[in-house]
Amino acid sequence: MIILLLGCSGFIGSHLLTRLLKKDNYRIFGWDLESKKIDHFLPSKNFYFTQADVLAKDSFESLKKQITDVDMVINLAAICNPAMYNTRPLDVIKSNFLDVHQIVDLCATHGKWLIHASTSEIYGRTLSSYYNDNYADKSLYILKEDQTPLVMGPIRNQRWSYACAKQLLERYIYAHHYENSLDFTIIRPLNFFGPEMDYIPGIEGDGTPRVLACFLGALLNNEPMYLVDGGRARRTITSIHDAIDAIEKIIERPGVSKNKIYNIGNVNNEVSMKELAEKMRSIFAKLYDNADYLNHPIEEMDSKIFYGEGYEDCDRRMPDISLAMNDLDWSPKILINDILEETIRYYLKKHNKL
Numbered sequence: 285m286i287i288l289l290l291g292c293s294g295f296i297g298s299h300l301l302t303r304l305l306k307k308d309n310y311r312i313f314g315w316d317l318e319s320k321k322i323d324h325f326l327p328s329k330n331f332y333f334t335q336a337d338v339l340a341k342d343s344f345e346s347l348k349k350q351i352t353d354v355d356m357v358i359n360l361a362a363i364c365n366p367a368m369y370n371t372r373p374l375d376v377i378k379s380n381f382l383d384v385h386q387i388v389d390l391c392a393t394h395g396k397w398l399i400h401a402s403t404s405e406i407y408g409r410t411l412s413s414y415y416n417d418n419y420a421d422k423s424l425y426i427l428k429e430d431q432t433p434l435v436m437g438p439i440r441n442q443r444w445s446y447a448c449a450k451q452l453l454e455r456y457i458y459a460h461h462y463e464n465s466l467d468f469t470i471i472r473p474l475n476f477f478g479p480e481m482d483y484i485p486g487i488e489g490d491g492t493p494r495v496l497a498c499f500l501g502a503l504l505n506n507e508p509m510y511l512v513d514g515g516r517a518r519r520t521i522t523s524i525h526d527a528i529d530a531i532e533k534i535i536e537r538p539g540v541s542k543n544k545i546y547n548i549g550n551v552n553n554e555v556s557m558k559e560l561a562e563k564m565r566s567i568f569a570k571l572y573d574n575a576d577y578l579n580h581p582i583e584e585m586d587s588k589i590f591y592g593e594g595y596e597d598c599d600r601r602m603p604d605i606s607l608a609m610n611d612l613d614w615s616p617k618i619l620i621n622d623i624l625e626e627t628i629r630y631y632l633k634k635h636n637k638l
């Protein structure tokens with residue numbers, strides 16, 4: 285099986301590559317802007333890497349040639365950092381729709397199966413949050429791939445640039461399926477966590493990465509963990525290993541997984557961001573055998589100050605994962621405390637702090 289893997293050096297891409305290269309039956313043509321997380325794979329006999337922007341004019345020409353040789357395309361390349369959704373909305377819309385729609389066109393032209401990573405953010409805010417029913421009615425917040433309406437805020441809340449661009453790309457993929465028989469599978473990830481997610485601010489880079497890396501940075505740099513808008517937003521945290529199991533099964537079961545949209549998440553791991561911060565400082569206390577960490581400062585911050593004007597959050601993301609469970613014979617197994625402990629331990633060892 286020959287796979288074109290776009291975004292192969294990202295968080296999900298590097299874990300997927302690790303899994304697929306363990307097997308002899310995959311040859312991977314990988315593309316990414318950088319190779320930091322996958323340098324150790326560069327000599328592998330079944331891996332051919334191109335370091336380039338897939339959408340730059342000259343590299344797109346080589347991509348066009350390469351696509352004719354592969355069995356499927358997996359697209360993980362995107363800007364997907366919440367700190368950029370309202371501060372660099374044009375880049376976000378270009379990366380998640382305007383540029384990438386050309387990859388969808390190529391797959392349709394050449395009859396290649398496209399497995400595309402979308403996002404659970406396309407559900408937007410729950411209906412419960414508008415009806416203010418305190419989540420009494422499950423049908424107003426459980427997210428079902430083919431039933432739940434996609435509810436986003438006003439245009440001035442530019443935070444929705446990412447979700448909206450991802451949604452339009454899903455519609456574009458589906459339109460190609462409808463008009464040109466494109467085979468596709470769309471994955472909607474629900475907060476995958478694990479080693480090598482983003483970078484630790486102040487240690488591995490600057491800026492504002494996703495929440496796991498922000499909290500880790502705060503704990504390692506002895507700074508407060510900031511809860512945006514009270515840390516009330518709720519997320520279902522999924523181990524990257526469970527997620528990669530699901531993606532591998534999608535690849536290996538085309539008979540059932542083609543032309544479907546899958547929520548990939550773990551319904552047993554729901555936490556508010558406040559609970560997540562508390563759990564992470566308890567794990568620090570346990571790993572260092574130091575109860576002082578239990579009092580590591582957690583402070584609230586208005587989203588306008590943390591992310592800038594135009595920020596608005598999805599309140600809750602509780603997926604229905606029955607389609608993935610039934611089709612793929614898959615169920616997520618790793619519980620949140622184990623996911624956090626594995627990840628924190630990994631970074632502490634990486635930076636010689638344990």
Ligand SMILES: NC(=O)c1ccc[n+]([C@@H]2O[C@H](COP(=O)([O-])OP(=O)(O)OC[C@H]3O[C@@H](n4cnc5c(N)ncnc54)[C@H](O)[C@@H]3O)[C@@H](O)[C@H]2O)c1
Pocket residue numbers: 290291292293294295296297315316317318336337338339359360361362363364379401402403404472473474475476477482
């Ligand atoms: N990790 C999650 O929990 C999660 C949640 C929702 C959606 N997703 C989606 O899954 C996909 C992968 O997510 P991730 O967490 O691995 O992100 P990531 O940022 O770690 O990886 C994305 C990779 O794509 C590369 N890339 C971006 N634009 C490129 C371009 N034009 N040419 C070549 N390479 C390019 C980046 O260098 C990076 O290595 C994204 O589409 C993201 O929106 C992930």
